[in-house]
Amino acid sequence: MSETAFTTHQTIGPFFHDGLRWAFVADAKDATITLTGRVLDGSGTPVSDAMLEAWRPGAALSDVGLLRVATDKDGRYSMRLPAARSGEPLAHICVFARGLLNHYFTAVFDEAGIDGDLWAQIPEARRATLLATPINGEHLQWDVKLQGDNETVFFDYR
Amino acid sequence: MKFTSPRPGQLPNNVHPPYKSTLARGPHQPRVEVLSRAAADQSLRLTRSIALRDADLTSQGQSAPLGQAITVSGRVVDEDGRPIRDSLIEVWQCNAAGRYAHVKDDHDAPLDADFPGFGKMLTDSDGRYHFKTIKPGAYPWGNHHNAWRPAHIHFSLFGNVYAQRLITQMYFPDDPLFPFDPIFNSIADKAARARLVSRFSLDETVSGVSLGYVFDIVLRGRSATPTGI
Numbered sequence A: 001m002s003e004t005a006f007t008t009h010q011t012i013g014p015f016f017h018d019g020l021r022w023a024f025v026a027d028a029k030d031a032t033i034t035l036t037g038r039v040l041d042g043s044g045t046p047v048s049d050a051m052l053e054a055w056r057p058g059a060a061l062s063d064v065g066l067l068r069v070a071t072d073k074d075g076r077y078s079m080r081l082p083a084a085r086s087g088e089p090l091a092h093i094c095v096f097a098r099g100l101l102n103h104y105f106t107a108v109f110d111e112a113g114i115d116g117d118l119w120a121q122i123p124e125a126r127r128a129t130l131l132a133t134p135i136n137g138e139h140l141q142w143d144v145k146l147q148g149d150n151e152t153v154f155f156d157y158r
Numbered sequence B: 001m002k003f004t005s006p007r008p009g010q011l012p013n014n015v016h017p018p019y020k021s022t023l024a025r026g027p028h029q030p031r032v033e034v035l036s037r038a039a040a041d042q043s044l045r046l047t048r049s050i051a052l053r054d055a056d057l058t059s060q061g062q063s064a065p066l067g068q069a070i071t072v073s074g075r076v077v078d079e080d081g082r083p084i085r086d087s088l089i090e091v092w093q094c095n096a097a098g099r100y101a102h103v104k105d106d107h108d109a110p111l112d113a114d115f116p117g118f119g120k121m122l123t124d125s126d127g128r129y130h131f132k133t134i135k136p137g138a139y140p141w142g143n144h145h146n147a148w149r150p151a152h153i154h155f156s157l158f159g160n161v162y163a164q165r166l167i168t169q170m171y172f173p174d175d176p177l178f179p180f181d182p183i184f185n186s187i188a189d190k191a192a193r194a195r196l197v198s199r200f201s202l203d204e205t206v207s208g209v210s211l212g213y214v215f216d217i218v219l220r221g222r223s224a225t226p227t228g229i
């Protein structure tokens, strides 16, 4: 096999919405959990032009397979997800925004997921950044902090 | 499938000070290396249930958009050179005057009602894709005095496994703005930068109709070494 280097990343920029909107779907099939939160930069300022994609292996979350949501002017997003399987994240998440030269893989967990393989590989001191907080009943909150104190853990897959 | 470490300089830095928006947004912590079955899972296939008839960005209005008609084509493969088949590509771009049909683009250049500027398509069984569009213009942005982005088309790819997700930009050959663009130059490795530049192809040029540009894409991932070798 020939050795080829992979094509590198560039920012999604601020103008992706109309091109990617066809797949903006915030509601998964069989959703029971509402996940809301904000994307925040290093100064705590809401990121109003970010996009999140949520995905679960084997579970087509929508007709297009994943959920894709843009943040609003206050940096807020909202999505509806099925309950997590034991030991699995609620969803695998990919974060995109103007000012992010790369896209960033992460995952969001609730209590059901925290005894699994992926959770175990996260440095203990930073695990809390991937854990959604119950607000009431089936409503969970999870913020993505791009930089600084309590910076969200982002993955490099091996 | 395994995902090898990027070479030094192959990925943009998270924080690249000449690109000002990275200062508060780029993560400071290095990525955490994880082994995850999800990374190589093939169930994310955005292909089956959607209409994919947006591979001609010049036919989305009442008449042809203004600008130089071009085609962009290429082949999507993994790091072993194997084709990425049946995989979704999304593209978006500004018009020939350098203006996005986007509510937040306030660049004082004309909109073109015949050019929304986005499309989507699937790679074929050999990993090939092809779309028709117009050449995007350069546009100014507020990053620094006299900042202009080199002409580019935004690309989004899913590949065949989750970890192959890619967002990037395709540039045009010999753009005089390259030395001045902090987004392009956020990639330290010169060869990695050069791979984002398409090449002109007379073979892909359609006589009397459109200029041809070729942009080949390599997604992450090598075949896993069999155990015991």
Ligand SMILES: [Fe+2]
Pocket: A013, A015, B149, B152, B154
């Ligand atoms: Fe752009």
